[in-house]
Amino acid sequence: MTRRLNVPYSLTRKRIRASFSKYNVFNAMTWRKQRPLSTQYRQLFFAKQESRAYHGDRLTEQQFKNHFRAEQPVRTPLESRGPEREIPFGLQTFVGLERRLDFAVFRSFFASSVRQAAFFILKGSVMVNGVKVRSPGYILRPGDMFSVSPQRVLFALGRPKPSVNQSIKLTNNIIKKFNKYIDRCHANPEKMWKKRLENRRKHRVYNARLEATAGQKREQRVQQIKQNFETQRSELEPTQLLKQIMLGQFVPRKPELNSLVTEIRQQMKPAEQGSKNDVISATSATSATSATSANSKNSADSVNSATNASNATNANSSTSQLPQLDRLIKSEQEVLEQQYKADLAAAQTPVYDPEFVNRLPPKLDLLPEDADPQSVKLNLPFSSTGKLYGLSDPAKSWFTPWSMRQFVPTFAVLPHHIEICFESCHAVYLRDPVARPGHSEIISPFSLDIHERAYLWYIARRRKHLPKLD
Amino acid sequence: MTRAQLQLKSFLGKRNFKGLYTSNPLARTPEYTKFDSKKIYITSFPIRAQHRIDRKNVAWKQVFANENAVDSNQPFPENNFTKSNLLIGPELRKNILSSHASGKSVQEISFNYGITVPRISAVIKLEEARKKVSNMLNGPQKNIQKDVFKMARNMTALFEHIPTKDGRPVLRVSNLSEIPIQKETRQQLFVSIAETQPFGPVDAAKALNLEPAKDMLDRLTSNVSRDGSDKQSSKSSNKNNNSQSSTEPGKSPRAFYADRLEKDRFLYRFTDASVGRVGYHYGAAKDDQKSGRKVKYLPNGVPTYPPPEHS
Numbered sequence: 001m002t003r004r005l006n007v008p009y010s011l012t013r014k015r016i017r018a019s020f021s022k023y024n025v026f027n028a029m030t031w032r033k034q035r036p037l038s039t040q041y042r043q044l045f046f047a048k049q050e051s052r053a054y055h056g057d058r059l060t061e062q063q064f065k066n067h068f069r070a071e072q073p074v075r076t077p078l079e080s081r082g083p084e085r086e087i088p089f090g091l092q093t094f095v096g097l098e099r100r101l102d103f104a105v106f107r108s109f110f111a112s113s114v115r116q117a118a119f120f121i122l123k124g125s126v127m128v129n130g131v132k133v134r135s136p137g138y139i140l141r142p143g144d145m146f147s148v149s150p151q152r153v154l155f156a157l158g159r160p161k162p163s164v165n166q167s168i169k170l171t172n173n174i175i176k177k178f179n180k181y182i183d184r185c186h187a188n189p190e191k192m193w194k195k196r197l198e199n200r201r202k203h204r205v206y207n208a209r210l211e212a213t214a215g216q217k218r219e220q221r222v223q224q225i226k227q228n229f230e231t232q233r234s235e236l237e238p239t240q241l242l243k244q245i246m247l248g249q250f251v252p253r254k255p256e257l258n259s260l261v262t263e264i265r266q267q268m269k270p271a272e273q274g275s276k277n278d279v280i281s282a283t284s285a286t287s288a289t290s291a292t293s294a295n296s297k298n299s300a301d302s303v304n305s306a307t308n309a310s311n312a313t314n315a316n317s318s319t320s321q322l323p324q325l326d327r328l329i330k331s332e333q334e335v336l337e338q339q340y341k342a343d344l345a346a347a348q349t350p351v352y353d354p355e356f357v358n359r360l361p362p363k364l365d366l367l368p369e370d371a372d373p374q375s376v377k378l379n380l381p382f383s384s385t386g387k388l389y390g391l392s393d394p395a396k397s398w399f400t401p402w403s404m405r406q407f408v409p410t411f412a413v414l415p416h417h418i419e420i421c422f423e424s425c426h427a428v429y430l431r432d433p434v435a436r437p438g439h440s441e442i443i444s445p446f447s448l449d450i451h452e453r454a455y456l457w458y459i460a461r462r463r464k465h466l467p468k469l470d
Numbered sequence: 471m472t473r474a475q476l477q478l479k480s481f482l483g484k485r486n487f488k489g490l491y492t493s494n495p496l497a498r499t500p501e502y503t504k505f506d507s508k509k510i511y512i513t514s515f516p517i518r519a520q521h522r523i524d525r526k527n528v529a530w531k532q533v534f535a536n537e538n539a540v541d542s543n544q545p546f547p548e549n550n551f552t553k554s555n556l557l558i559g560p561e562l563r564k565n566i567l568s569s570h571a572s573g574k575s576v577q578e579i580s581f582n583y584g585i586t587v588p589r590i591s592a593v594i595k596l597e598e599a600r601k602k603v604s605n606m607l608n609g610p611q612k613n614i615q616k617d618v619f620k621m622a623r624n625m626t627a628l629f630e631h632i633p634t635k636d637g638r639p640v641l642r643v644s645n646l647s648e649i650p651i652q653k654e655t656r657q658q659l660f661v662s663i664a665e666t667q668p669f670g671p672v673d674a675a676k677a678l679n680l681e682p683a684k685d686m687l688d689r690l691t692s693n694v695s696r697d698g699s700d701k702q703s704s705k706s707s708n709k710n711n712n713s714q715s716s717t718e719p720g721k722s723p724r725a726f727y728a729d730r731l732e733k734d735r736f737l738y739r740f741t742d743a744s745v746g747r748v749g750y751h752y753g754a755a756k757d758d759q760k761s762g763r764k765v766k767y768l769p770n771g772v773p774t775y776p777p778p779e780h781s
Contacts, residue, residue, distance in 0.1 A: 011475065012474060026481050029481070029512045029517070030477070030517075031548075076649065078687070088551045109625060131769065139765075143591070145595055151614065154617050158617075158621070170488060173488070174487060393613070396614075402620050402621055404624045410496045410512060423600055423603070423618065423622040424600040428591075443545070446546075446549060447548040
């Protein structure tokens with residue numbers, strides 16, 4: 001028979017229970033009780049009372065005594081390393097309970113409390129080695145594999161499913177919030193644009209899809225800029241540049257270089273006077289030897305040879321301008337690179353688009369109080385289902401789409417004596433939990449002194465001649 | 471509202487428009503952007519003296535402030551012997567399974583990765599179960615597939631994984647040379663010996679009637695699982711298993727062969743038996759209120775209460 005508890009999470013008694021409840025988290029966090037020291041009986045009784053609230057509060061004293069054994073399984077390493085650490089023998093007081101199936105189910109996070117685990121077992125949702133077992137007190141043996149129906153696990157670890165009325169209320173809250181956001185976007189578009197970007201940066205996972213499409217566009221823009229840069233840089237090859245200057249197509253990006261270009265052009269006048277075809281043939285003739293040259297000396301030589309080939313008569317006069325031409329190339333390259341970097345930076349930071357306000361969806365009407373969850377179809381941009389909040393699939397017994405219950409991580413202690421597979425809701429009981437120097441596999445919120453006193457309480461009241469465990 | 475209720479309200483913090491607690495870091499789940507798997511326990515937010523308004527009231531905002539938070543693997547502040555375990559990550563799991571598939575014995579894998587033999591066998595067993603369940607989730611139970619995967623993702627995100635380098639654990643996961651402490655060693659035993667006689671650990675083991683630690687370790691590592699699921703290891707350590715089958719630890723043999731001596735007058739011999747365990751219990755079994763009765767489970771999972779066995 002299960003021991004009843006009318007107020008499991010009393011704020012005044014403040015007992016820590018084996019449960020993921022938020023009230024339990026509060027009680028565990030504020031638990032600072034003075035140990036009574038007046039008599040030994042009080043010390044032992046206090047220790048027993050507090051520790052048993054966590055370890056098997058579902059069991060009566062008689063039931064618990066059937067699990068209590070005087071043996072304390074302890075392990076020690078063969079080799080000794082460093083200073084000897086204390087072996088917490090006392091923490092093994094409640095090891096008998098950890099062998100129970102309901103405890104193992106709770107320790108494997110397949111139920112949110114030991115009581116719930118026992119309920120699942122009684123309802124036939126738990127199997128041990130492929131056989132349905134309906135006894136919460138089933139004693140597990142090393143190597144036993146147990147499983148819980150995934151529906152039960154989703155229910156136990158998921159957020160509580162809201163009722164239709166609660167869900168309508170919450171959905172209306174969301175709609176109100178959304179309408180307010182739309183209003184603010186229309187009132188202060190630029191401010192909201194910045195806020196939008198900030199939110200996207202903060203909630204990267206949530207906005208992953210939006211971010212992915214925006215990232216694709218950005219990547220296209222960057223590629224375009226890179227391509228433009230490459231073509232412009234190839235135009236700055238010495239022969240190409242000279243050709244452009246000679247043909248009168250080149251306009252320097254720095255105004256102070258204008259005089260230099262006109263000077264070079266004047267010196268090249270005889271070539272200009274000739275037909276354009278002559279110029280092209282002359283430059284192409286020299287391109288084989290000069291096009292790939294990169295350093296200034298080579299470029300100067302190539303320009304020199306180009307001018308020589310095009311107009312032998314003007315050779316002497318043009319040589320004086322060559323170092324200046326080299327300077328022109330360099331400065332042009334600098335300007336181009338600066339421009340490229342600026343363009344790249346601009347492409348990677350999104351530009352404010354005032355038109356985004358017009359693309360926003362319209363405001364929504366609030367749902368009536370008697371809305372039918374099946375027929376509701378919301379056009380919220382962030383809702384993937386378009387259903388009531390938490391009731392995307394009202395037939396399921398948990399919050400849909402599934403979301404983890406709050407405060408579960410606080411008591412989520414991965415056990416050493418059970419190997420768990422969350423994907424299949426299966427677990428293997430490896431062995432009875434043991435203690436070793438400086439460590440105990442028993443999960444307990446209480447200190448060693450409390451356990452030692454609880455052990456003393458039960459060792460004097462234990463049942464002798466209990467059957468030996470396999 | 472009582473003082474305790476006010477404190478609880480202040481502890482939980484405000485709820486947002488979706489009904490979620492947002493200001494309490496203990497309420498965070500892996501879906502939250504600010505979730506930190508190293509700061510999930512109550513020990514990560516210690517209540518210091520300056521946070522106490524008076525004997526019973528606490529300034530929770532200060533307790534949950536970022537600068538107060540510390541990384542912790544210890545779930546309960548009072549008990550520093552309890553620590554959370556490390557999870558076998560997907561990469562390490564894959565390596566274990568692939569080495570099992572390549573024909574390595576469980577003992578070999580255990581030695582290579584520094585993980586205990588039962589844990590390795592469990593990983594292999596659970597992989598088979600996972601395959602079966604994933605077939606179910608792809609077929610008849612497809613409607614819960616997304617939710618189950620999300621749950622698994624969230625739950626694994628709660629725990630730290632065993633740190634690995636090149637697919638192997640960086641640090642020792644568990645001590646493979648651990649042996650149980652025998653209860654005989656926990657009490658004093660006086661043995662009178664000559665002053666000149668040397669007395670070492672082997673002599674102590676003999677005096678206590680215990681097997682040497684090395685033998686015990688061999689026995690523990692070769693005895694993989696009860697249901698013999700570990701076929702690889704049973705093949706490789708056939709010799710060990712043969713020797714174990716005759717002396718199963720923890721079980722007294724029901725019958726045994728003994729040499730018949732010449733002087734023996736009778737075919738039978740008396741052995742010691744404890745009172746209450748010998749013979750049948752008379753009376754209606756269903757009315758038996760004897761405490762702590764042994765429960766046996768039939769293959770279909772139904773509990774039975776058999777009468778005491780003959781010794």
